[in-house]
Amino acid sequence: MKLQLPHFQGGFGVTFNAGSAISAFYVASVSLVQWLGFCSHSEQNFIDLASTWAPGQDLANPDQRTALILIALKQAHHILLTEFECHEWSIDGPAPASAVSQIEGSSPNPAANAPQSAPRNAISPLTRLRFTLLHSSQTVDSNLDGNAQAPSVPAQRVITAHLMRFWPSHQYLLGDISLTRSE
Amino acid sequence: MDAGISTTGLRVAAAVQVDVGKLDMISDGLIYYQMLCFCLNSRLAFLGRHTPIPLISDIHSQVDAIILEALCRKGTTNAHGE
Numbered sequence: 671m672k673l674q675l676p677h678f679q680g681g682f683g684v685t686f687n688a689g690s691a692i693s694a695f696y697v698a699s700v701s702l703v704q705w706l707g708f709c710s711h712s713e714q715n716f717i718d719l720a721s722t723w724a725p726g727q728d729l730a731n732p733d734q735r736t737a738l739i740l741i742a743l744k745q746a747h748h749i750l751l752t753e754f755e756c757h758e759w760s761i762d763g764p765a766p767a768s769a770v771s772q773i774e775g776s777s778p779n780p781a782a783n784a785p786q787s788a789p790r791n792a793i794s795p796l797t798r799l800r801f802t803l804l805h806s807s808q809t810v811d812s813n814l815d816g817n818a819q820a821p822s823v824p825a826q827r828v829i830t831a832h833l834m835r836f837w838p839s840h841q842y843l844l845g846d847i848s849l850t851r852s853e
Numbered sequence: 854m855d856a857g858i859s860t861t862g863l864r865v866a867a868a869v870q871v872d873v874g875k876l877d878m879i880s881d882g883l884i885y886y887q888m889l890c891f892c893l894n895s896r897l898a899f900l901g902r903h904t905p906i907p908l909i910s911d912i913h914s915q916v917d918a919i920i921l922e923a924l925c926r927k928g929t930t931n932a933h934g935e
Contacts, residue, residue: 673921673924673925674921682886682890682924683890684889684890684894684920684921684924685894686894686913686917686920686921687894687897687898687901687913687914687916687917688910688913688914688917690898690901691897691901691902691906691909691910691913692906694898694901694902695901695902695903695904695905695906698902698903738855738905739905741905742905742906742907742908745905745906745907746906
């Protein structure tokens with residue numbers, strides 16, 4: 671509905687909870703996973719956070735994650751990949767040169783970041799770290815050569831804006847409303 | 854634990870529904886919109902940030918429907934849905 675579209679897309683900016691919950695949960699959970707991955711196992715035990723949040727889990731082994739919160743995080747990651755045109759970046763396949771601009775392309779003024787030849791309302795993909803690398807992003811950065819850098823986790827507002835462009839009930843509107851004012 | 858989370862979510866949703874009615878007395882449309890958008894619509898934000906989506910997605914949808922219905926009703930001077 672137009673009410674739910676962001677202001678820069680001609681809507682009223684009532685970001686609905688069913689959409690923002692995905693990005694909010696993903697960003698908050700990934701931030702915690704990354705931080706716990708940065709701590710050593712003994713430090714995790716010392717602060718007792720890992721045992722409280724995801725008891726008995728080894729964050730370094732994504733295949734054996736069975737805690738509800740981690741399964742839900744994996745599902746959210748999968749949803750972003752399959753339904754909302756997000757792409758995974760991996761250490762094996764370097765990020766494209768435009769990876770950073772792809773993330774910026776989801777900012778409120780996509781036209782400023784898009785190539786001149788891009789279609790007027792083209793939607794840029796959102797590049798994120800591979801799920802299995804989330805806990806070790808610090809190690810990934812240190813293993814990269816030269817100026818290469820793994821993409822950081824996009825801000826919640828960036829992911830939410832990206833979701834709104836692919837939200838099923840918005841599709842019929844996006845083709846009809848004018849984006850002239852925001853561009 | 855899952856039941857507790859769902860119960861909390863349902864309680865917040867019920868509170869939002871009650872509070873939406875309290876805003877009817879606001880005559881200024883912009884203030885009404887801002888109260889709905891920033892005070893009521895955001896009440897589930899913290900819960901949603903730390904709750905697995907399958908546990909709470911129905912509650913989110915329920916609150917979204919309440920908020921949108923209220924906005925449409927106010928914007929059309931109660932003519933929405935007739």
